[in-house]
Amino acid sequence: DIQMTQSPSSLSASVGDRVTITCRASQGISNYVTWLQQIPGKAPKSLIYAASSLESGVPSRFSGSGSGTDFTLTISSLQPEDFATYYCQKYNDYPVTFGQGTKVEIK
Amino acid sequence: QLQLQESGPGLVKPSETLSLTCTVSGGSISSSNYYWGWIRQPPGKGLEWIASVYYSGTTYYNPSLKSRVTISADTSKNQFSLKLYSVTAADTAVYYCARSKEGRPPRPLAYWGQGTQVTVSS
Numbered sequence: 001d002i003q004m005t006q007s008p009s010s011l012s013a014s015v016g017d018r019v020t021i022t023c024r025a026s027q028g029i030s031n032y033v034t035w036l037q038q039i040p041g042k043a044p045k046s047l048i049y050a051a052s053s054l055e056s057g058v059p060s061r062f063s064g065s066g067s068g069t070d071f072t073l074t075i076s077s078l079q080p081e082d083f084a085t086y087y088c089q090k091y092n093d094y095p096v097t098f099g100q101g102t103k104v105e106i107k
Numbered sequence: 108q109l110q111l112q113e114s115g116p117g118l119v120k121p122s123e124t125l126s127l128t129c130t131v132s133g134g135s136i137s138s139s140n141y142y143w144g145w146i147r148q149p150p151g152k153g154l155e156w157i158a159s160v161y162y163s164g165t166t167y168y169n170p171s172l173k174s175r176v177t178i179s180a181d182t183s184k185n186q187f188s189l190k191l192y193s194v195t196a197a198d199t200a201v202y203y204c205a206r207s208k209e210g211r212p213p214r215p216l217a218y219w220g221q222g223t224q225v226t227v228s229s
């Protein structure tokens with residue numbers, strides 16, 4: 001099975017900071033990656049699909065990039081509502097797997 | 108507006124069967140444009156995909172759970188279901204149902220229900 005290794009596992013940042021989270025696949029998966037945001041006590045919400053396509057309604061400060069094995073989620077200017085846990089997910093084939101998550105905390 | 112609502116017992120005894128249903132509104136589970144799935148999240152941990160079902164009845168399972176899981180769809184009720192057999196405390200989790208995006212495959216699971224807490228305890 002293809003594993004998704006996400007880093008860092010947590011980070012502290014301030015409002016207005018630029019934040020980058022990375023996800024590495026153990027094999028090439030083209031661009032079949034999504035990024036999800038999970039606020040505590042809530043269901044995950046899809047932010048980005050196909051590595052770089054923004055879901056409808058998601059603020060443009062979120063962006064994704066990458067292809068093959070290395071993928072990045074960037075928040076250009078962190079806002080108070082962005083403090084959450086972020087997961088990558090690969091979906092090129094089965095089984096679907098997720099990264100371990102990155103918790104973004106307030107500095 | 109798509110809505111997915113999980114339902115089922117919140118408490119299951121060890122060795123018994125966990126049964127959950129996802130009721131879909133705002134979309135038909137018999138549409139060929141989507142597929143449906145279950146994901147779980149143990150307390151304080153990450154996300155684990157369990158299984159997916161297509162309109163054709165084709166199913167896919169997480170290899171780590173395959174021997175204990177069945178996913179099925181009931182088009183007459185616009186619902187799909189999960190059965191997890193011989194549960195242990197390790198199966199305690201929030202269980203989410205989800206729908207895929209539409210479009211050309213492969214497509215990710217992208218629209219999630221609110222989740223339902225299931226605790227395995229005697």
